[in-house]
Amino acid sequence: MLRICRGVFVLFALSVGVFASATNYTLWINGRTGGGQIGNYDSFTYWGPASTAAGVNKKAVNWDGRSRIADQNHLVREALDCFCTGDNWCYIAAHSAGDLMMGYTLANYGGSTRTKKTPTPNSAGVCSASGAGTQVGWNIKWVSVASGAAGGSELSDVGSWTTSEPLVQDLKTTTARALYNHNATRNIWFYMYAGAAGTVYSGILPGQDDEAVAYHSTGGVSGSSGAGFCNPSDWWCNDLTLGTAANEGGRTKWSYHSVKFRDDNESYNHYANGNWGGIISVVRSDMVNNAR
Template sequence: MNSPIRTAALAATAFALLAAPEASATNYSLWIHGKNGGGTQIGNYADFSNWGPSSVSAGVNKKAVNWNGSQSIASQNGYIRNALDCFCTGTNWCYIAVHSAGDMQIGYTLALYGSSARNIKNATPGAGGVCGDAGGTQTGWNIKWVDVASGAGGGSELADNGDWAVSDPIVTDLKTGNARAKYNHNVTGSKWFYMFAASKGTAYSGILPGQDDEAVAYHSTGGVSVKGSFCNPGDWFCDGTLNTGTAATSNGKALWSFHTVSFRDSNESYNHYQNGNWENIVGVVRQDMATYAY
């Protein structure tokens, strides 16, 4: 799902790599999972068990960024920063792909730490996924863009209404009011978030407003700056249509800054769940990463 924004980013990156010193510039594709995470091994960047077979193409030099998806965003965010320090500093650059609450993890990271001083690392992780210092510091991380599969940055009404295990701290973070107040979603360090919004909901997800993917509604997966009932073109009983690109919804609700709807599931073909096999909306993002993350 290319765009003028992405085309410009690719061109700038290609120029930067050509101009860089010959030695060591490397691109990586980091995958950050969402709630729970399927028993993944924290610090093991080769463990793609949450996503699907690791042999599948999912972007250049792909790495799995694993965290305890039952715990709070803040308590686990250090693992995301470790990965970004490892692979996205110095002459190295990263593409980021996230799913569900992984959207909150990268959003929280960029909003709170995106302008912080980072030690440049050697991209050689040791125990726990921490890399050694390569010498020098930089401000923030070298990130080309973020692909977001059914992002939960705006929270989910399923968390609001106790449809998930309320004892898990991540559920508190996923309540819509908490998610939207947790960090400034407009502050991304000028990194673009490409939103991939799925809409194959079911009857039991009727608690979710507008179009949804069984777990998260379009107001979140589309990166809309306010809650609301947003749908595909032509659907009835909605506040407005979720438009593609950076345009506001049809009733004038703006997206967060540096967010663009790259894919809207107008045919209601994809739900939220990857099923350990790169399925549904994760599969759409995987294909995007395989095509453009090089």
């Protein structure tokens, strides 16, 4: 009897050890202009003070914010392999072109075989294999998107941003929408947060906007090109609806995309301003409350 009890105890201890090793992380994927040190998951220069709460075990997934999405995508995959494989799970927060980057990652690599890794990156941001084998895709709970640019921006279309920057080519509305299958999220939800504190010079952008990206993109609206969508108070424009419902006028959202926040009071612009500002502040608050 004593031998059996000891065996049960050992099995229990092993199961507790496995359970205890599971960790949740919150990964923040920057947009255009970059700023954080590539390979350093504790470098939050793009967002604001690193001491600011932003979800459980927060990590900054830094890429240069100017190169083509395909050319920098390996950095995102390295981060996902590090922190979102094996027993570990991730919450993802993305801003602006970070939405395009994350959507591209899942559509093209979310069904690939990944080596399970230990979340202890080297100076280049690469983690070593844990010895626990492989898995398909990554362990991701959801993706929260501040001012998503997966639908592109008209500022890129008209050359308001420097056309010598490779990323600007990817951010053209028709290019961004054709870059990958936006419906192929591997059943992972993208929760969209759309800001509306636009300015006069952002009149290039159709409908409501946050100075850089319009509601057709920040709201995850489907289609091969952009269109004007607004808040319900605007009588001259079709409404961007909350949740997954089709928008006024019948235009649908991409699969597994849901508008969680629409800036009805036109209070939030596009920019972090060095202090987790603008529409990013709304996503940060949500991560603090729900990414645990």
